[in-house]
Amino acid sequence: MALLTAIGLMSGTSMDGIDLAILRSDGANVLEFGPSMAVAYDAAFRRRIEASLETAKAIVRREDRPGDLRDLEREITMRHAAAVKDFIRSLPSKWQEPDLIGFHGQTVLHRPHLGLTVQLGDGALLAREAGFPVVYDMRANDMIHGGQGAPLVPAYHAALARSLPEPYATMKPAVFVNVGGISNITYVPASGDPVAFDTGPGNTLIDQWVSREGGVPYDAGGTIASEGGVVAEVVARYLDNPFFGKSGPKSLDRNDFTLALAEGLELADGARTLANVSAEAILKSVEHLPEPPRLWIVCGGGRKNPHIVGDLRLGAEKAAAEVIVAEDAGLDGDATEAEAWAYLAVRSALGLPLTFPTTTGCRAPVSGGVRADP
Numbered sequence: 001m002a003l004l005t006a007i008g009l010m011s012g013t014s015m016d017g018i019d020l021a022i023l024r025s026d027g028a029n030v031l032e033f034g035p036s037m038a039v040a041y042d043a044a045f046r047r048r049i050e051a052s053l054e055t056a057k058a059i060v061r062r063e064d065r066p067g068d069l070r071d072l073e074r075e076i077t078m079r080h081a082a083a084v085k086d087f088i089r090s091l092p093s094k095w096q097e098p099d100l101i102g103f104h105g106q107t108v109l110h111r112p113h114l115g116l117t118v119q120l121g122d123g124a125l126l127a128r129e130a131g132f133p134v135v136y137d138m139r140a141n142d143m144i145h146g147g148q149g150a151p152l153v154p155a156y157h158a159a160l161a162r163s164l165p166e167p168y169a170t171m172k173p174a175v176f177v178n179v180g181g182i183s184n185i186t187y188v189p190a191s192g193d194p195v196a197f198d199t200g201p202g203n204t205l206i207d208q209w210v211s212r213e214g215g216v217p218y219d220a221g222g223t224i225a226s227e228g229g230v231v232a233e234v235v236a237r238y239l240d241n242p243f244f245g246k247s248g249p250k251s252l253d254r255n256d257f258t259l260a261l262a263e264g265l266e267l268a269d270g271a272r273t274l275a276n277v278s279a280e281a282i283l284k285s286v287e288h289l290p291e292p293p294r295l296w297i298v299c300g301g302g303r304k305n306p307h308i309v310g311d312l313r314l315g316a317e318k319a320a321a322e323v324i325v326a327e328d329a330g331l332d333g334d335a336t337e338a339e340a341w342a343y344l345a346v347r348s349a350l351g352l353p354l355t356f357p358t359t360t361g362c363r364a365p366v367s368g369g370v371r372a373d374p
C-alpha cells in the first residue's frame with residue numbers, strides 16, 4: 001500500500017491557535033512521526049473568532065458566509081498558510097516534501113440534527129499558498145451519510161490503540177479521551193469496532209469563566225481552581241442536562257453548554273467546579289459504553305489541568321480503571337488532533353473510511369474530505 005507523508009492542521013473549539021504535526025502513514029498505521037508545532041492566536045483574533053460564532057447562527061446553507069465570515073475565512077486560511085510555511089522551514093530535510101495537508105478549519109456552527117456543520121477554511125487558497133495538495137472539509141460527507149459529522153478523531157485513536165506499549169497494550173477496553181474545548185471519547189475494545197461520541201464540556205466553560213472573572217485565557221496548571229472548592233449543586237445542575245442521558249452517536253456545538261448554571265460563584269470555586277463538571281461528564285459516558293473501561297488515556301489541553309485529571313482518576317479508580325495521560329503511553333498529547341488530521345488526510349487520499357456507524361452514526365463506513373491541488 002502507498003506510504004504518504006501528511007501535515008495535519010487543527011484549530012479546535014478552544015480557539016487557542018493552530019496545532020501542526022507531520023507523519024507518514026499507509027492509511028492503516030502510522031509508520032513514522034515527525035515534529036509538531038503550535039501557533040497561538042493573539043487575544044484579539046481569538047475574540048474575533050468567538051464573535052463569529054454568533055454571526056454564524058444566521059447560516060442556513062453551509063456555503064453561506066454572513067457578516068464578516070468571508071473575510072474571517074480568508075484570514076484564518078492565510079494564518080494557516082503562514083503556519084505551514086514556518087513549520088516546513090523548521091523541519092529536517094527528509095520531511096520537507098509532504099504529499100498532503102489535512103486541514104480542519106475553524107468550526108463556527110455545528111447542528112447535527114439539521115445536517116449542518118460549518119468549518120471556516122478555504123482549502124483551495126491554502127493549497128495555492130502552501131504549494132501542496134490540501135484535503136479539507138472532512139466532516140460534510142459523514143453528515144450526508146446520516147452521521148453526526150463528529151467526532152472524527154476515533155479512526156486515529158483506534159490506530160494508536162493498536163500500537164500502545166506494554167502494560168497498556170493489553171489493558172482493554174481502553175478509552176481515549178480528548179479534553180479539548182469539548183471532550184470526546186473513543187472506546188477501543190479488545191476486539192470489535194470502536195465506539196465514540198462527544199461527552200460534554202471540556203475546557204470551554206473553564207476558559208470562558210477564568211477569562212471573564214479573572215482576565216486570563218485559561219487556568220494554567222489549574223492554579224486558580226486550586227484555591228477553590230467544588231460546589232456540588234452546580235455540578236449536579238450541569239449533569240442534569242438531557243444530553244448525558246442519550247447514548248451515542250452524539251456531538252456538541254461549542255455553545256450547547258454555557259456559564260448560566262455557574263453564575264454567582266467565586267472565581268476559584270467556579271474554576272474548580274467547572275473542572276469537576278468536565279471530569280464527571282467524561283465519567284458519565286461509561287453508562288453508554290458496552291463494558292466499563294480498564295484504561296483511560298487523556299489527550300488534549302485539558303490533561304494539563306490536574307483537577308480534571310485528578311477527578312477523572314478518582315472516579316475511574318472506583319471502577320478499578322487506570323487513568324494515564326498521553327505522554328505516559330509515549331504519545332504527544334498536544335499533537336494528537338493535528339496528527340489525526342494528517343492521518344485522516346492520508347485515509348481520504350486512499351479512499352478509506354474516516355467514520356463508522358459506531359463513531360458518528362453514519363449508515364455505513366464512509367470516506368470524506370475535498371481535495372484541492374495547488
Ligand SMILES: Nc1ncnc2c1ncn2[C@@H]1O[C@H](COP(=O)(O)OP(=O)(O)OP(=O)(O)O)[C@@H](O)[C@H]1O
Nearest residue numbers: 012013014180181182203218220221300301302304
Ligand atoms: N497548561 C495548561 N493548564 C491547564 N489547561 C491548559 C493548559 N494548556 C492548555 N490548556 C487548556 O487546553 C485548551 C486547549 O486544548 P486543545 O488544544 O486540546 O483544544 P482544541 O484544539 O481546541 O480541541 P478540540 O478541537 O478537541 O476542542 C486551552 O484552551 C486550555 O483550556
Ligand SMILES: CC(=O)N[C@H]1[C@@H]2OC[C@@H](O2)[C@@H](O)[C@@H]1O[C@H](C)C(=O)O
Nearest residue numbers: 013107110150151152153180182184
Ligand atoms: C464540529 C466540531 O468541530 N467538533 C469538534 C469539537 O471539539 C471536540 C469535539 O467537539 C469533537 O466532536 C470535534 O473535534 C474532534 C477533533 C473530532 O472531530 O474528533
